[in-house]
Amino acid sequence: MKKILGFSLTSMLLLNSAIVSAVPSNTNLINPSNKEFKQVKIVEKFNKKSRKSGKEFKIHLNKANGNPNFIIGDLAENSVNTSKDAEKFMTENKDVFKLETGGFVNKDTQSDKLGMKHYKNKLVVDGIPVYGSEVVVHTTANGNVYGLSGNVTSEVPYKNWNKQFKLNSDKAIKIAENSLNIKGKNIEYTAKPKAEPYIYNKDGSWIPVYHVTMQFLSPFPANMKVFVNASNGTIVDSKNLVKTSATTGTGVGLYGIRNINLDLINNQYYMRDLTKNTTIETYTANYGSSLPGTVVNDADNKFDSSSQFDAVDVHYNSGAVYDFYKNNFNINSFDNRGTTIKSTVLYRDPRYPNEPFDNAFWNGSQMVYGDCSGTYFDHIGSALDVVGHEFTHAITDRTANLEYEYQSGALNESFSDVFGYFIEGENNDWLMGEDCYTPNTPNDALRSLADPTLYGQPAHMDNYRNLPNTQQGDWGGVHINSGIPNKAFYLAATSINDNSKLQQVYYRALTLYLTQYSQFIDAKNALVQAANDLYPGTTIAQKISDAFAQVGIGQASSASDTYESNNTLSTAYGPLSSGTSYKSYIYSPTDIDYFYFNTSRTGTITVSLTNLPKDYDVYLLNSSGRIVARSTRSSTSNETIYYSARTTGKFYVKIVGYGGAYSQSGAYSLNVNYPR
Structure with missing residues (x-):
């Protein structure tokens, strides 16, 4: 009988940010601190449970604090079916985040089309949430916890935080308003401020602090985030995070005749689309700054004057973007609650009333499109991917809520670029803004997904720009460093060549796996997991992983390690064709390859594993994942299974290297013959 070999990765778990696929069986090999020891014990528990159920276990660590930011496996002894269950699970396992104070409270639960549930939990200390510290508990349809994602800080000191709040929320809002230095000008809110x-x-x-959000369009366009010290009323941080579309564009002027949906009231036609499950309204500021302005209207149903060109395209494009998200992801408006979609055209910044406004933005509650100079931009709202880009910001705000700074902010911009590309629907057009940007200069663009360096963006982490977290520094380079994940997307898209599947992966990753302070590596992990969820047994997850590795984010898998990611039953590659040879690799000490096939008749199943570079073993499993036959010969001898199947249906083949044996240069050959 073969002797099972073990190895320890304790130091990797505690010190590195690499993927950890095994944990130590002997924690006396190191002398970790008490909280690190507790963390290892929880990880050991997760790993043991995963091994017992035959699930792959992986853990990714945050370089900065050693806490996990992504864990995959079979993680819970008891099923999680409610938000209270999720809170209990987090409480029982909070030591995995090395917490000394606080606990987790469920804030939101989402169900997806696969029947899975996703419970978003915030870290709370003394009843007060910690800004940006949140974890999503991911469960299967039957309540098994298969993953955790998020970022948690464990350094919050314990104190009576409630007593630190000397101000009430109304006072905090007033302090935030006074900090704007608008000298008596009225604020025209588009949404009620909150603290x-x-x-x-x-x-x-x-x-x-009180986190005060203020969304308004006068006396200047703003989506203000002001952090007011709740003890003394000082301003801790203040940012105007209006998200502009200096990022995308596909049109110049009016693209011919549009069929638009209108509202008829007392013989007057209004740009109000009532044919959706929400209302889409288009306003004009008429070269002013009053918002939302006046609903565009006409005495007849022909909106053909030059002053209406921008409104016609924005109204049409807003409907197209709504339809894209509704048809592909079944969401109703940007918040999935049917909130009215408002857009305003011909807007000018009130600070510069005599100058054309060359931009478009989402201010937290509506979209706004400038009148444009015709030099820098022209008819910016006529571009479908501009509208799609801004609408995606609205979806991001209400799902991942990616913080608009540094890498999380660059992801915020990148996901809007990506969906602008998807919505535009021109598969080979990788340029952003080429039609509405500098219309008098042919063949230029604002950005390129295919080659970000053409327009001053980095395309690899080696060239990441470390910029200050100020408006002048582009909030840490959110519009600049977005070129890196954009390039990864381009590489993935051109490798996978199936945008219908890829857009599902990107949407799932954005809305279910990413959290407020997600970094580039978190996006890669989220996208890989989303691909495995949606398309198990395909190469989509591997190609996404490799695309991000090519831009310096995460480690690459081998392009020759075919059929990845097929490391679990749920991601098994197949169905195999009877009598066909399949060549692949056991590429690392923890690599496991799963395949599946379907029989329609009973009889003899023959599994042959040949051309072995190392000592590999092969197992045959039934549809429930139970081993029914095996071949475990020593050395590089061929492995063969003969099994008399008395039932039809699905079978799995499992291939593993004995004692961690693997080869990155020698491919094995698998051949399965079964009754058909």
Whole structure:
């Protein structure tokens, strides 16, 4: 009988950010601190449970604090079917995040089309949430916890945080308003301002704050995020995070005649689309700054004057973007609650009333399109991917809520670019903004997904731009460093060559796996997991992983390691054709290859594993994953299974290297013959 070999990856778990596929059986090999010891024990428990059920176990660590930001496996002893169950699971396993204070409270639950549920939990200390610390518990349809994703800080000191809040929320909002220095000008809100209490980290210091959000379009366009010290009323941070579309564009002027949906009231026609499950309204600011302005209207149903060109295209494009998200992801408006979609055209910044406004933006509650100079931009709202880009910002705000700074902000921009590309629907057009950007200069663009360096963006982490977190620094380079994940997307898209599947992967990753402070590596992990969820047994996950590795994000899998990712039963490659040879690799000490096939008749199944570069073993499993036959000969001897099947249906083949044996240069050959 073969002797099972073991190995320890304790130091990798505690010190590195690499994928960990095994954990130590002997924790005395190191002398970790108490909280690190507790963390290892939880990871050991997760790994043991995963091994017992035959599930692949992986853990990714945050380089900065050693906490996990993505865990995949079979993680819970008991099923999780409610938000209270999710909170209990997080409480029982909070040591995996090395927490000394606080616990988790469920804030949101989403169900997806696969029947899975996703419970978003925030870290709370003394009843106050910690800003940006959140974890999503991912469960299968039957309540098994198969994953955790998010970012958690474990350094919040314990104190009576409630007593630190000397101000109430109304006072915090007034302080935030006064900080704008608008000198008596009225604020025309597009959404009611709100103030939420948080524990916030500012340059290493933990501060009780109110997070005040203010969305308005006068006296200047703004989506303000102001952090007010709840103890003394000082401003801790303040950002105007209006997300502009200096990122995308596909049109110049009016593209011929559009069929648009209108509202007829007292013999007057209004740009109000009532044919959807929501309402789409298009307004004009008429070269001013009053918002939302006036609903575009006409005495007849022919909106053909030059002053209506922008409104016609924006109205039409808004309907097209709504239809894209509704038809592909079954969401109703940007919040999936049917909230009215409002757009305003011919807008000018009130600070510069005599100058054309060359931009478009989402301000947190509606979309706004400038009148444009005709030099820098022209008819910016006529471009479908501009509208798609801004609408995607709205979806991001209400799902992942990617913080608009540094890498999370660059992901925010990149996902809007990606969906602008999807919505535009021109598969080979990788340029962003080429039609509405500098219309008098042919063949230029604002950005290129295929080659970001053409327009001053990095395309690899080696050239990542470390910029200040200020407006002048583009909030840490959100529009600049987005070129890196954009390039990864291009590489994945051209390798996979199936945008219908890829857009499903990107949407699932954005809305279910990413969290507020997700980094580039988190996006890669989220996309790989989403691909495995949706398209198990295909190469989509591997190609996404390789695309990100090519731009310096994460490690590459081997392009020659065919049929990946097929490391679990749920991601098994197949169905195999009877009598056909399949060549692949056991590419690492923890690599396992699963395949499946379907029989329609009973009889003898023959599994042959030949051309072995190392000592590999092969197993035959039934449809429930139970081993029914095996071949475990020593050395590089061919492995053969003969099995008399008395039932029809699905069978699995499992191939594993004995004692961690693997080869990156020698391919094995698998051949299965079964009754047909």
